[in-house]
Amino acid sequence: LEEPKKRLPRIGYRTIYEDLREAICSGIYAKHDAIPSSRGLAEELGVSRSTVNRAYEQLVAEGYIVVGPGTRPRVAADIHADRTVHQSEPVEVRSADAELSAFGRRLIDSHQRQRSRAPSLRIDFRYGSIAGEDFPLANWHRSVNAVLRRREKVLSYQDPCGSPALRQALQNYLWRARLIKCSCEQIIIVNGSQQALDLLARILLDPGDPFVIENPSYAMARNSFEAEGAKALPIEVDEHGMMTEQLGGQRARLAYVTPSHQYPLGGVMSIERRMQLLSWAKRCGAWIVEDDYDHEFRYDEKPVAPLFSFSADARVIYIGTVSKSLSPGMRIGYAVLPHALTGVFALAKQLADRHNSVLEQDALADFIQSGLYERHVRRQRRKCNLRRETLIRALKDTFGDRVEIQGTQTGLHVVIWFRDIPITQEAELIERAHTMGVGLYSIRPLCNPPLPGERNKQIGLVMGYASISLTWIVEGVALLQKVIGDLRL
């Protein structure tokens, strides 16, 4: 049985003419843009070439396009349509008149939390960005080339858990760098640590479920859990990490912690508290999500084994990423899971996007296995240590006792508190700094509820330094001083 031919509307020259004219007027094609060749368009649209040519002739006659021998037709130079502009500006959410799911409505309700980078800032202390010149371009290029040279016989969908080569490389690396002992099966590659958080929220949390989170904490983690409808149980932190003694009789399905380097305040969770957290989790059957987001950047600390290694009853999910060490744009992270969760996590990953891109996974495997990754991390650690020392020295030299600096021992950021500037001036300080090209970020959006005691009355800034050169760090602090001097205190 061959299908009968259906009567479908044919495309005439008039349609092509009108559509192309509209495409030019609305800026889909801007001036000087090449439009499709008549042969190409005829083939795409399934019409004869003469139909397309007739439309093109009319467009030429009316001055929309120009044709020349041997080149593709182009939009005329004097067309003044506005090309659509689209920058990485804050996402605009329009009120959908149609219905969304409860998840969709929660996203819209929380959308004020989203922030994005303003490209106009000369000196941006945004946390999470890293300097482009630090990227190991030549060596990365080498690894990408090595992968591109291997031509596969068949291109097909892959294991949702990730590239076998990368999982093997990470198993080795995690043992060397973090003393994590796990099988390759426990490692699942994700599209950045954010995807690990999102998938864990989906497979572990139902609407209304309580989850424990440090306060202050990483906003995108909290967003992930809250978007599933779960309810935060914020726990205070001090210089030894989350104050687990406050867990007491609380019950929760999950606890999200950053024990190696509390985000953003920088404490390292003490051994006593690690043990307390693990026994609490065992008592109430909770999962622990350990986000080891910047473990590559220790400067003067002996490393502490991750919670994952302590957990005898396999309640800890360990999350890592190369966003801090290589590039946030690469979107490669990994979760190390207890055996009980690998299967369901892999199913969730497959449903979410089948698997990560093959090319960059295999390039990263090559980069790690050849030793280039750890060489790069060591170099990067030295560079960032210089930036860290420069920032701390500049802050101390400039502000002396007026400023308190927290979380200086590891990572790629510090938190600073101004002892003598009232919190009411914070918004103005940040806005004035932005006007001068300096990006500053309040700790306030990471605190919910507000921090107790004096902290809630002080200006607190999270200052990332990984993307800024030493000169500009010094300049940025000088500009901050100028901004503060201009405030009416």
Added chain:
Amino acid sequence: LEEPKKRLPRIGYRTIYEDLREAICSGIYAKHDAIPSSRGLAEELGVSRSTVNRAYEQLVAEGYIVVGPGTRPRVAADIHADRTVHQSEPVEVRSADAELSAFGRRLIDSHQRQRSRAPSLRIDFRYGSIAGEDFPLANWHRSVNAVLRRREKVLSYQDPCGSPALRQALQNYLWRARLIKCSCEQIIIVNGSQQALDLLARILLDPGDPFVIENPSYAMARNSFEAEGAKALPIEVDEHGMMTEQLGGQRARLAYVTPSHQYPLGGVMSIERRMQLLSWAKRCGAWIVEDDYDHEFRYDEKPVAPLFSFSADARVIYIGTVSKSLSPGMRIGYAVLPHALTGVFALAKQLADRHNSVLEQDALADFIQSGLYERHVRRQRRKCNLRRETLIRALKDTFGDRVEIQGTQTGLHVVIWFRDIPITQEAELIERAHTMGVGLYSIRPLCNPPLPGERNKQIGLVMGYASISLTWIVEGVALLQKVIGDLRL
């Protein structure tokens, strides 16, 4: 306030020795593998080099590792630990004794649906795979190089909607190839079309919501909606696509359709039915998800404008992908959304994984804008047309009237029905073919409920041909004949 030094356990030579020995015995390091240099490991662990050296000396003495001048220590040749093996085999789901969310439990309940590719097959008619030799490696390499040469000043998180260059390139391309008129803001880049389905399921469907789906249909789409707890309303299809007259008074939140090329049966939805579907959607306030998964592969059909272009009241979400035209491993797809949904979809994408990998997005933008993509698609269409003709001719020559071939006009697969082999033989036929290295796939897993009438008593196979050379296609059909001859009919 500098944080006080915490008393943390130090790592001694004994720990290093024991951990490394265990790593070797358990196969984390296999024989001949290089282990870290003592300098590197000392730096990673924050211990003195002599501590590491002492551990290494003991491992040498006991025969676990060998050291030589100027090279990294290696695992000895006579170590016989089993390296962990991990292939892209079906995901094993272990019974989690701890609690999962309702979503997690639904995933586990449905996990028998997952399939994965068996690398042992010589001639695999799996749909979704494409031939490695068809990939435009040299030109793709060129585009990747062009992107890698541009060094960004700052590496930071990007717009969740995707690379501006790629969205612009797709806006142009979609106008040329599909007569879709949309702004760049309406195009959001996703990690393959699967991610678009998953995000749409999350933002549009609540547990218990009904959704319309063709029967048979693409299993991973149905999985996405069902994983959110939504309930399928399957609608029959014929050679003109989904039988929209059966929608009647049904109400649903969403309808998933493949109007350009019904998957898997191959019908093209008629204009009348397109109109009927749109007015039904308007009546009950439903969203329509139009999956245009293989529009690049039309052979003898005039193209029909997508539903997206027909929808005056903007209820259609259009989904496209480069998985069929370039590589399923690249994981780049796109959704073209009504304005009302762009904001919430972007928030969902940001929560899911922040954004797609930057490198491949920009390489694809370069590849499209330079005209290489459409040149590749035209070449690919000719190649796949030859494969299609070869398969159909071989099937007709071999089986004559015994076989009915469906959906031959577009796409990268056909469906064949055997008129005279009882359905009870299907499993045996497929298993015997697999034994002979031929991958065959029943249509049955795509049908729920079973197809009505005769179809449910016939053997039906979905045969993808995009990854197989002409010779092997002919050979595959000959082997199929042999398998059928061996069945006890």
